Amino acid sequence: MSTGRTTIAHDPAAAPTGLPRWTYVPAVVGGLFVVLPLLALGTRVPWTGYWTLVTSEPARAALVLSLQTAATSTALCLVLGIPLALVLARGRFPGRDLLRSLVLVPLVLPPVVGGIALLSTFGRRGLLGESIEVLGLQVAFSTTAVVLAQTFVALPFLVVSLEGALRTAGSRYDVVAASLGAGPTTVLRRVTLPLVWPGLVSGTVLAFARALGEFGATLTFAGSLQGVTRTLPLEIYLQRETDPDAAVALSLLLVAIAVVVIAVTHRRAAP
Amino acid sequence: MTPPRRVAARAALLAASAAVTLAGCSTAAEADTTLTVFAAASLAQAFEQIADDFEADHPGVDVLLNLAGSSSLAAQIQQGAPADVIASADTATMDRLVTDGLVGVPQVFATNTLQIAVPPGNPADVAALTDLAAPGLRLVVCAPEVPCGAATTAVVGDAGLTLHPVSEEPSVTDVLGKVTSGEADAGLVYVTDVARAGDQVEGVAFPEADGAVNAYPIATVERTGRTADETELTEAFVDAVLSSEGRSTLADLGFAAP
């Protein structure tokens, strides 16, 4: 698309004003602070035999499990998080602000605490655990537990992103759409969500990345068994005990996946 | 807020600390001696007690404890961390430091064996090692990659059993956590872990455990520039751990003698 307005940003003759020069100093330091450790990780990677390390049976099992569970958690985050963000941004009911604060708590909670909280809920002696056990379902030590742990920590990322986007977008377009005869579901599908698409995409990416990196809550709540609950971060942690090279190799793999996911979706979401 | 008063209080504090420093200098020659001891996390309680006793016997000496997993401690020493003594939870880690010439001759000061930990009341009626192979039992063990997991593999192999754990945890603490929370019916941990957990778990001893005795070695760390007094003090700490007093402290916490 080449319209007058979108090309202005890339106009080579544009003379941007504003940023004080000193901001570049802390900005460069900040950038290095993030990038340098990633590069340093690269210097530790045993390049000879890298392929063997990352394709070992435990590593492959962990990678496949991580991708599957993170994808499932992200889907669950979308199913639960989109309505939650809508209700928080547009709904009108008492206690909404309190609910918003509570939903964000997992963002600041140490993951281990999240794991203990999940145990208290879905564990054998937990709030819902007994009823679940009666149904013949076992959550703890299962892949389901991994997905629950990941969803618990990732959901706030999606909700925060999307709710912010919804608030910024406002509801004026929704009013116009309704006056044209569109019912609430049509408005949501054809107007509200398309307008907050970039926020939804970035929220989804953040949620996926957070789910992929989840460690503490998973270890506390789900345990660690190859192919069932031992995701890539847990495998890295375990390998560190005996085979630091393998741990570094797998760490790099995790970083690579994160970078690819962010790069791909960022490009897709860009106008 | 009253700034003048705050300033006054601060001045008084400075004066007081100066007085303490001066008094210290005039009474003890060893005032500034600090002994840095690296110890495996499972030794935390025992070594805190031993260090307190040591400080009481040696006025002016400060024992600094660095508690972490044995492999982390070894890695720190390999990268030049300033340690005087290291006590590891397994001989393999210590052997690596010996090979690198970083420590003196290690001495085993305590041993530990596996025990079955079950939730209070033992809901799954675990009485022997063979019970752990029962179908449907939720068993949690250490992953073979970590020392307690290696011990588990050895004991279970010797008994000719095949276990189907629901989880292989990266540390013995994680195994214990699954049992104390009641998620697992049984877990294989060390005797000392059961002792440490108090009445949150019950221990089930089993004779096969003697097939894999975990030894805790201690050694002085090689370091240039140490004075004769400091070298003496370093050796004195190792002796304190090996002394009958030290052993009784360890025994109280469930460690067995070598």
Place this chain on the structure above:
Amino acid sequence: MTFTLTATVPSRGVDVTLDVPEGRTLALLGPNGAGKSTALGLAAGTLRPHDGEITLDGRVLAGARAGRTTTWVPAHRRQVALLAQDPMLFPHLTVRDNVAFGPRAQGRSRRGAGTAADRWLDAIGLAHLAERRPAGLSGGQAQRVAIARALAAAPRLLLLDEPMAALDVDVTPALRQTLQHLLDDQTTVVATHDVLDALLLADEVAVVDGGRVVERGPTAEILSRPRSAFAASVAGLNLLSGTWTGDGVSTASGAVVHGYASHPGVAVGAPMTAVFRPAAVSLHLRDPHGSPRNTFRGTVRSVEPRGDLLRVRTDQLAADVTPQAVAELALVPGRTVIGTVKAAEVDVYPG
């Protein structure tokens, strides 16, 4: 009567009654904050009445008694389309998809809706822009597309809220003509503070002020014989209300205005209104003696350009005078002036 509205919204100080016959256009004329937008919101279904009833084609859209809603049809089932001053085109859809939105939302097939959209784009002369995104349109083009989009939804009632207010002056005449043409058979309410909108688009005018309809009638009549101060000011007329003394209108300030009374036989003491054009007013610094004139002493409030003349507003009236006169009299805000109007230039009528 296809559209009727009788409603109060106490929180906004609004209490209005409106009706629009089938196929006709009613202009709500009034200053900002008069309650025009509230009236449109009530019709569109974005606001609930505290008391009252709103009907369209005999169907009750909303009903309320003492704050309790008795009937409520949600906005999307009302067949009432709202066009605001901002075109609010959906930025993620092409121009064609914007116009096709209403038909699609109402269940038309993709193709059927597309065809309908093309027909409306033809009607507004923008068929060549069908594939563009709204960001690539000028303000005037966007507003025309918004009109096409509203009409493509086939509303039983169209609401226009200041449709020209956000546009450049040089594109409004063309847009007004487009609207005039398209609104022919469309039942419409247009809220505006611009008298030209009322004059060119509306069959009838309801003047809204302070949350109430203060005047109501055929457009031409209201604008030539305004009874409310706002209607007079938008019509560009000076208006003074008072009571009939037998040969003049006695105003609240005590002055008596003489003029040409077209309605003989008015009783003394009956309410009367005196109206005269600003161009009929001359300004002086001292009381001019001589021919029989009405004189109004006042303080200059503002001086603004008005074509080749300058419009001088005092606390009582507006006068259009030449720039030379303003310079000679040194007319700046705060200066006391005396305005005179020949009695023959003053129109006096009951009301």
